[in-house]
Amino acid sequence: MTREEAVTVARDFVLRETRAVLAEPEAVRLMQAARFNALFGHPVYPGDFWVIEFRKILPPGVAAESPGTILFEVVPATGEVREVYPGMHAG
DSSP, X not given: OOHHHHHHHHHHHHHHTXXXXXXXXXXEEEEOHHHXXXXXTSOOOSSOEEEEEEEBOOOTTOOOOSSOEEEXXXXXXXXXXXXXXXXXXXX
């Protein structure tokens, strides 16, 4: 799955879930499954996966939210898309 395909899948998921985010992601990173599987001590990811971060859009007059972004994993091997904790894949 290309970067563009992963962004499209994540964006479609966000729209289906009626989340208000900017159309273009703030960050897109390809993560190495082997690194995370080793960290967890067992296979969690069947292959490398994408992490896509979108900035939230808040209605006028609403105070800023923390965190200000929504983070998703896109796992090409399974087609799974899931929202994850923003600090999970930091840096």
